[in-house]
Amino acid sequence: MEQERKARSRRITAEQVANAAGVSRSAVSRAFTVGAYLDKGKRTEILKVAQELGYRPNALAAGLQGEGRSNLVAIVTGSLANHYDGDVLSLLVRGLNVMGKWPVIVGGSEDMSEAEVLNVLAYPLDALILRGGSVDESVMIHCSKLNVPLIVSGRVMRSEGVDCVCCDNRRGAEIAVSELLKKGRTRLGYIGGSEHLSSDQERKAGFEFAVRRAGLLPEAIVQADYSHEGGYRLLSELIQSGCELDGLFCANDAMALGAIAAARCEFGISVPADLSVIGFDDLAMAAWPEFGLSTMRNDMEKTVSHILRMLGERLSAPEKQGEMVLIEPEFIFRNTH
Known part of the structure; x- marks a missing residue:
């Protein structure tokens, strides 16, 4: 019984399909390769045997042998909190x-090391x-050394052959301050996120610039962790x-x-x-x-659309110049200012 269970759990190989169908290993490979030449009757028989045995071709190996692509795309991301x-x-x-690509997700924290990122480059991306x-x-x-196309999103990186799409964080902060000033607010504060993140550095710089341009000084600039609890605290x-603030700009919605x-809830202050x-x-x-x-509004649909477009164009033309796209955020008027 145990031997039967192990046999069932073992992955069926192309070699086993070839033996069962009475054909060569390369014939099995051609049967599963779109556009590859193979007699129609032989292809039908191979596919029938493969289905009976429960065989599924190795997509990674097939991609590398065909177009020379694995269809693996690594996404290195910060904190998913x-x-x-x-x-x-x-x-x-x-x-x-x-697009027929399979994501490999790396990270999930803001302080991941360079080594963690470089480990994923051991895979055929x-x-x-x-x-x-x-x-x-x-x-x-x-x-660059490994000829792996790099697309950067959420931070500005200007380099030859690197595609980049990013929100214009500084401009967004300037617009936010402008909207507060229109309401007659003059005692302005900023609650930011992690100081080592470029997006927060840019938002803070935009806030300070816009406040000083209006002839004012920031009442407070403090850093949290992009969380609801951080903003509350x-x-x-x-x-x-x-x-005593009368206007507050926060680096994200949660804060x-x-x-x-x-x-x-704590102080009975009316917003807005x-x-x-x-x-x-x-x-x-x-x-x-x-x-x-x-x-x-930091338009995520527009950001992702640009990333996918850049990926497709880069794979089609690996030597093309790097592209930089800055997306200007849009002020969304609601009930808190």
Whole structure:
């Protein structure tokens, strides 16, 4: 019984199909290769035997032997606790599947090491997509040496042969400050995410620039961890320290919603009558009636569309010049500013 179970669980090989059908191993390979020459009757017989045995060809090996591609695309991503990154990843995986590509997901934390990223380059990748994070740019050098196309998203990376699509984070922050100023807000604060992430550095720089351009000084600049809890805690600490804000820009929607919860629940501050709050990303929950969060839309559908387009074009023309796309975020007016 145990021997029968092991036999059933063992993967059927092309060699076994060839022996059962009375043909060569190469004939089995041609039977499963679109466009390969093989007598129609022989192909039909091989496919019938293969189905009876439960044989499925190795797609990775077939791809490498055919077009020289594995159809594996690595996605290096930051923390999936960030709802926006999780939503982008979901769209990206579906889009790659439609293209006939199979994602290999690496990371899931903001502080992943360069070694963790480089490990995936041991696999025969069609491309590597670097989503945000703080990975050293030496990854780009390794990709170049191995002829692995690199597409960067969520951070600006200008280099020959590297395609990049990114939200214009600095411009988005400037627009957010402008909207707060239009409401007559003058005591402005910023709650950011991780300081080592380029996206947060750009949003903070845009905030500071826009505030100073208006002849003001920032009342507060503090860093959290892109979480609801972080926004709640930091606004609570600011208020308890005597900081009297009337306008707040947060580096993502989760922190903005946390800050609003703290203002209303802990201190009885009315949003937006006493405190205007603007987030960043425009998550689905930002539009829920109980939140109605005013925010900067970081268009994830547009971002993923550009990534998939760049991938297709890069695979068709490996030597083409690198492309840089900056997507300007859109202000979404709701009920919190």
